[in-house]
Amino acid sequence: MAGEADAPVGRRQFLSDAAAGTAGLVAASNMGSTAQADQTARQQNAGPQAAPSDVALRVKALESILVEKGMVDPATIDAVIETYESKIGPRNGARVIAKAWVDAAYRTRLLSDGTAAIAELGYGGAQGEHMVVVENTPAIHNLVVCTLCSCYPWPVLGLPPTWYKSAPYRSRAVIDPRGVLREFGVTLADDVQVRVWDSTAEIRYLVLPERPPGTERMTEEQLAALVTRDAMVGVAKASARGAAA
Numbered sequence: 457m458a459g460e461a462d463a464p465v466g467r468r469q470f471l472s473d474a475a476a477g478t479a480g481l482v483a484a485s486n487m488g489s490t491a492q493a494d495q496t497a498r499q500q501n502a503g504p505q506a507a508p509s510d511v512a513l514r515v516k517a518l519e520s521i522l523v524e525k526g527m528v529d530p531a532t533i534d535a536v537i538e539t540y541e542s543k544i545g546p547r548n549g550a551r552v553i554a555k556a557w558v559d560a561a562y563r564t565r566l567l568s569d570g571t572a573a574i575a576e577l578g579y580g581g582a583q584g585e586h587m588v589v590v591e592n593t594p595a596i597h598n599l600v601v602c603t604l605c606s607c608y609p610w611p612v613l614g615l616p617p618t619w620y621k622s623a624p625y626r627s628r629a630v631i632d633p634r635g636v637l638r639e640f641g642v643t644l645a646d647d648v649q650v651r652v653w654d655s656t657a658e659i660r661y662l663v664l665p666e667r668p669p670g671t672e673r674m675t676e677e678q679l680a681a682l683v684t685r686d687a688m689v690g691v692a693k694a695s696a697r698g699a700a701a
């Protein structure tokens with residue numbers, strides 16, 4: 457899981473590729489070549505982060521029918537997706553974290569009522585109605601998962617990465633959180649307690665990472681640049697080197 461980039465594939469391109477890949481699968485199966493079908497399937501599902509193509513196809517089919525019947529405008533759907541892909545994202549959460557690092561009173565409010573404190577910065581709404589912020593300390597490391605599906609705090613983190621929605625992450629984050637963390641490059645000492653938070657439709661979690669050492673002179677804006685999405689999910693630590701670390 458560690459280091460796997462989320463390829464910026466456009467949504468329509470993704471759906472179109474999924475359709476093409478499945479067509480290839482059918483063609484290969486019709487030729488009676490299991491090996492060829494397997495190979496096509498592997499190409500289509502390259503990497504553990506790839507979403508199942510049947511889901512993409514179902515989405516495409518549903519969208520086509522709704523558009524055909526004039527019930528939705530594709531431009532509206534694209535605008536909503538675009539909003540969550542590029543306008544609402546982890547930079548919002550990073551601003552929340554940076555403020556908590558420099559403003560002790562805000563940090564206290566954030567930990568006691570996450571939803572209200574996050575709303576102070578103007579973030580809230582769908583999938584973020586009930587936010588709980590959990591703080592990492594030298595003795596406690598928090599990790600967020602949704603074992604049931606993919607519940608995620610959209611207003612502060614945007615859309616969930618594919619690995620967050622994957623079955624291996626959802627199960628292993630609970631069964632073997634230290635192993636999962638190691639794969640993300642986080643090795644914790646034995647005496648550090650790991651707390652795993654299972655998101656639900658009602659409650660979404662945000663991790664307040666530890667402020668990295670050596671950042672005492674940084675401004676709030678500079679600090680925000682150090683906060684990564686992964687650190688706010690708990691699969692990484694915030695680093696003085698920021699996102700490149």
Ligand code: FE
Binds near residue numbers: 602
């Ligand atoms: Fe969920």
